[in-house]
Every structure is written in C-alpha cells, then in structure tokens.
Amino acid sequence: MTQELKGSRALVFGGTSGIGLASARALAASGAAVGVVGSTAGNLEAALKALPDGSRGFAVDAADGAAIAGALADFGAFDHLVVCVGGGSAIGPYRDLTEEKMRAGFDNKFWHYQRITRAALAHLRGAGSITWVTGAAARLAIRGMAGLAATNGALHAMVGPLALELAPLRVNAVSPGFIDTPYWRKAMPEAAREKLYADMAAVVPVRRVGTAEDVAGAVVMLAANGFFTGAILDCDGGRHLGA
C-alpha cells in the first residue's frame, strides 16, 4: 500500500545539489517535511531557497562522524532517509586505477553511506525507509568504470541483507544512469559535456540523458510505497539492457 508522505519527515544527505536536491523537492511536494545535508554552506543556502519554508539544512562533511551525529540529533526523529552524497573519484582505465584512487572512490561514497546510515538508525522511525542512490555502473560492463562498479556494487550487495535485518524499516536503492546534474557541469567545459551527453543519449533506448527529477521520482516512489524493500531500481533510460 502506498504510504502517505504527508506528515512524515525526510532527511536527504547530499540534498543540496543535483539528484539529492531534486529528491528533497519532490519529497516536500509529496507532503514530507524535509531536511537537506551538504558539505558547503553556499550550496546549502541556495538549496534552502529552492525548498519550502521550514525546511531544515545542515552543513556537514560526510567524512565527519561527530558532525553527522550532531545534525541527526538536531533534526530529531524522522521517517525517510535518502543518501545521495557525491562520489565519482574512481573513474578511469583499470591500468591507471591505483589502489589510492580506488580507496578514494570507496571513501567518497561507500564509507560515507555507511557512516550516515548507521548513525541514522537511532533516529529513524520503524515504519520508515532508507534509500541509497547508487549508480548504473554497478550492473553494467562499461570500460573505465571498474572502480565505480566496485563502489556502487558493494552498496547494491548490502541492500538485500539490510532489508532483512532492519525490517520493518525498508531498505532500497535507486541506480541512476547518466544524469544531467551540476556534477557534470563542474567536471568539464560545456563543449566536452555536450559531446558526452550526445554520446550517452545515443546508447540508451530512450535516447536522452536523465534529469535529476527523473531519479527523484524513483526516490519518492520507494519512500512512499510500503511494499518495496530490498529493491534496486534501475532509473537509467534502459541503459542496463545493454547498448
């Protein structure tokens, strides 16, 4: 049965930009009171302007366990956790992927997700949900993406066991394909980005790159639908089907 998000409280780590901000907006539009967390004050200030009055915001580095605990205590009991913190540092051909780069990939995503999720358990209400935003590289063989596959694949491998262990709390993941977000806008100049977007659009059945709102719709569905747990939802325009 679809749960009513009205009256619920949701906290989005990595909620100040891109997929996380779109998710926070969509959760709020569905009736949840939301909080967002990001590491930089500038992003946080801009995000709060894009969210309804009364939304909460916390400038916290996901590497800092004490700061995470402080933000969670300040936010108080809540129903839906979304973890959408930026990752992306383990990209490149395997021959160039040093152990240092691979470790950074895990530090910047896998371990952030664990630190946040474990700390949040003390504050999450039993009938709520956890949604991790992972990445399509985990389920696809893409050259240069072995590092990302490992990081996101490790998260995918945990979804089922956690859904069993933490029940009745529900645990799911959304696995996005290529999504137009500020991450890519910061990562490369416009001309190179446009070329990359065209290349990415060409290899998906829907023939376009995704939007943050596409993924946010999946996040809201997993939070609201009380019959989803242990699910990994591909939100990738059909990319997982192969080129």
Ligand SMILES: NC(=O)c1ccc[n+]([C@@H]2O[C@H](COP(=O)([O-])OP(=O)(O)OC[C@H]3O[C@@H](n4cnc5c(N)ncnc54)[C@H](OP(=O)(O)O)[C@@H]3O)[C@@H](O)[C@H]2O)c1
């Ligand atoms: N965009 C894609 O094509 C794509 C595809 C598959 C999966 N994903 C995954 O989706 C998630 C979001 O990506 P996005 O494209 O939406 O990126 P984004 O626009 O760069 O947003 C990343 C968010 O994470 C926050 N963040 C980053 N490092 C942090 C830290 N150390 N502590 C706390 N917050 C931190 C950022 O805020 P601050 O900058 O203020 O810290 C921001 O709110 C990532 O896990 C990414 O791997 C993205």
